[in-house]
Amino acid sequence: MKLTVQGWQNLVLAVLGTAVLGCSIAATILVGQADQVSNQLRDGVQPARVAAYQLQAALRDQETAVRGYLLTADPRFLDPYHDGRASETAAAEQIRQDLAGSDELLTDLDRIEAAAEQWRDEYAGPLVAGIVGAEQLDDASINEGRALFDRLRELFTVQNDHLTEARAAGLIELDEIRGWRDAVMIAMILTFVVTAVLLAVVMHNAVTRPLSALAAACRRITEGNFGERIIPRGPTDIRAIGADVEDMRQRIVDELEISRSARAALDEQADELRRSNAELEQFAYVASHDLQEPLRKVASFCQLLERRYGDKLDERGIEYIGYAVDGAKRMQVLINDLLTFSRVGRLNATTTEVDLNAVVNAAMINLATAIDETGAEIVLPADPLPTIDGDPTLLAMVWQNLIGNAVKFHRAGLAPRIVIECADGTGEHADKHLFTVTDNGIGIGEEFVDKVFVIFQRLHGRDSYTGTGIGLALCKKIIEYHGGTIWIDTTYTDGTRFTFTLPATPTTAPDLAAQPELEGSM
Template sequence: MAGWTTRHWLRRGVAATLLVLAVLGSVGAWAMLRSSRISDELVNRRSPALVNAVRLESALLNQETGVRGYGLTGRREFLTPYTEGVAAERQAVGRLEEVLRGGDDLADLAAVRKAAGTWQERIARPVSGSSAPAALTLSAQRAEEGKTEFDAVRKALKDQQSRLQQERQNAAAALRRATVLRNWTLAVDAFVVAVVAALVFEALRRGITRPLEQVGAGARDVARGRFDRRIAVTGPADIRQLAVDVDGMRTRLVDELAFSEEARRLLDEQTAELKRSNTELEQFAYVASHDLQEPLRKVSSFTQLLQRRYGGQLDERADQYIAFAVDGANRMQVLINDLLAFSRVGRVHNDHATVDLDEVLRRTLDTLSIPIEETDAEVTFDPLPVVVGDATQLGMLWQNLLSNSLKFRDPGRRPEIRVSARRDGDVWEFGVGDNGIGIAPEFRDKVFVIFQRLHTREAYPGTGIGLAMCKKVVEFHDGSIGIDPDHSPGTRVVFTLPCADVAQEPESSGSSESPESSESLARESLS
């Protein structure tokens, strides 16, 4: 029984309750059926039998009165009671035979009918069938015999009525006892039903309701933060299993909480370390933009002076070394500027406001007007929307994408650049497509990694930071960027930006440079 679940307890309880109710119902039905049967016996048999026995006695008395009056007076009108009595006798006898059929009381009726028949044969019919003088003579002759015969009729009637009266009294007493038994049975049934209902209620309260309340109270305590509160395990097997599962969940929460506390502590340490690292990065950016720029410019200037003054005066190997030094200084300066531009995305340039991309694109095209003319490129674009963002960063985005399309053009055909824009729900989807040399499928994700180059510097100049900067700008504006795999020939870069009516403006961290200096820095960082 310890392993019984709520379903088992309910099944057994319902079965036991139904059994008790079936027994009580059977006893009650038997008591009611017995009371109804005795009542029917009394109403439909005993009482009608006694009533008709009395009617039979009255009919015979009427016959005796009529025959005696006619025998004493000779007047025919005295026979009226006799005639009516004969008809009433037949009716009473017929009713008695009907209600007494199949019982022992028919013997009493037979005795009455025999005595009455003897009297009628010897006295009633001879006197009533004679003329008035003959009736007077016959009545006087048989007066003693008639009295004797009718006394026998009276005795038979008395015996019949006495028996019927006794049987009726017995039936009435039995009915009273059956009624009392029925009432007590129904009362006991009601009491037992009430006791069973109370037991069922108490069993449900102790076996199901209270254990569930304890589990619920423990769960609520855990939800309020009392993770040390153990869940009480009581009740049927399934409720105990539920309590064990909830307690296991509490234990798991305690373990997860301890783990999360440790993780939060480590995260706080890493955050502090990250702040320190960012501070060092800002210091490095400051050094790179100020302290390193001046010595680098001196190295570049003096190597260029050395190249101009002593070019051709030394041997060929010396000229080659000087050329290497000049090229390395220049590339170092470009690389430092690109790294500065990359590090400033989202840190220095963070002035979010409504930006007309159409105007930003036109300014970018003006900036790139010389390379566009030199390559005879055709640039077309759709009307561009207004978005929320940083105008300087979005200008760097357009400039890098358009410059890449111009740089990686196919020498065999005229460059064609197409800028598209369409709204897709809560975002704008932009595309910059060209008919250049394209990007192989296996390199479509690699091109957005900083310093990742697919070509040598001799083939295509640059530092490999342009698309990495585009990815950082787009993600800073809560968008995404990728390569369209279905565009051919050439490359089509697709990126998204939130619409101005759903974009949330982040807090501005300020800018330490003017837009003019930022735009000049963006032009220097072209890859």
């Protein structure tokens, strides 16, 4: 029979309940019988014995009164006789009430009453009624009366013996019932003890031992022995749990094999990627030097041509030489900016606690000339900017590019005004700082809010504004490297408002030696 843990428990409890119920019924019956016997002794036999003594005393009083009257012929001696008759009647009635249902004991009473009536009819009654005078009784009549009353005394003895025997039998029966009651109580206690032991054994064999074996197998699996099979044991539900755990183990083993294969492939790809990155780094370094050297030579020789043969060239020739020099210089700037963009977060990266107040001040110092020339006003927040984890040089490039763009793209005839604000992020930006850089410049069209963050994407010609178009792309890459995001707030129409987030959980020790002194391209 395959039972669950609950089934075994219900079975043991059912056996316990049945045993307790049976013992309770037996104990109730025995207690009822004990009460019945005790009540019979208390309210039946014992009062009957007292009433029997009263009955016998009443008859003796009658006999004594008759004997006194016989000796003295004084009628006053007959008063106890009449009182005895009344006491006799009351005592007999009391005995019949107390011994109702005890026919054997009532038979003794009937015999005594019959003998008493015979004594009164044949001897005491005529004498008391005056039918026969005391002087008329001879010795034979007196002896006959005495014999009749002696018969009564014998019946008294029989009645007393029977009542004593009935009391003793009741006490014996009461003791037997109490013994059975005690035996039932002991059996009930033993049933509880045996059932508790049985329940403990069942729970140990059906629950504790299978669960312990399952737990031990699970521990060995967690320690890395994934090849160990789990054999279901115990009740049905624990076996089902063991089967489920075995299925889970098998699935883990299968997934582990797949993950090992995938990890091996990923390791190969990672190695390949590291080799590729190393080659790209080497290529970028070589390309930066190998490309810039010819450009420097082109620019130098063009300038030499202009100085040596300037008086022999016409205006168009001098213009062509200027184009060549300008193109070479712009190519150098583009190469340097591209190298800077590719190195974000990869080369010489540091992570420390960065005070953004110092970073913004460093950026403003780098832009001091442009700020003074345009008369720009930079409004810092009333509360100090927070301290975050990051690379101080890269973060300085972010502020330098954003503030520099706000100064560069100002409206003609209007001094730039840049407002920097900081607040705690909410919703999807919870646990982050939310920064805004707002200016009153020419603004950016809504259709270009994504294009401006693409590398080398320009919205204006080189004749209008200088730069390579890498500044905002660099800002986006640096902020995302630090775990934040950047976007343009299109709801602001009086200029441009850049909004970006940075994580607000500094955990590293401050690096006092790190100084934000890198100038970025705008």
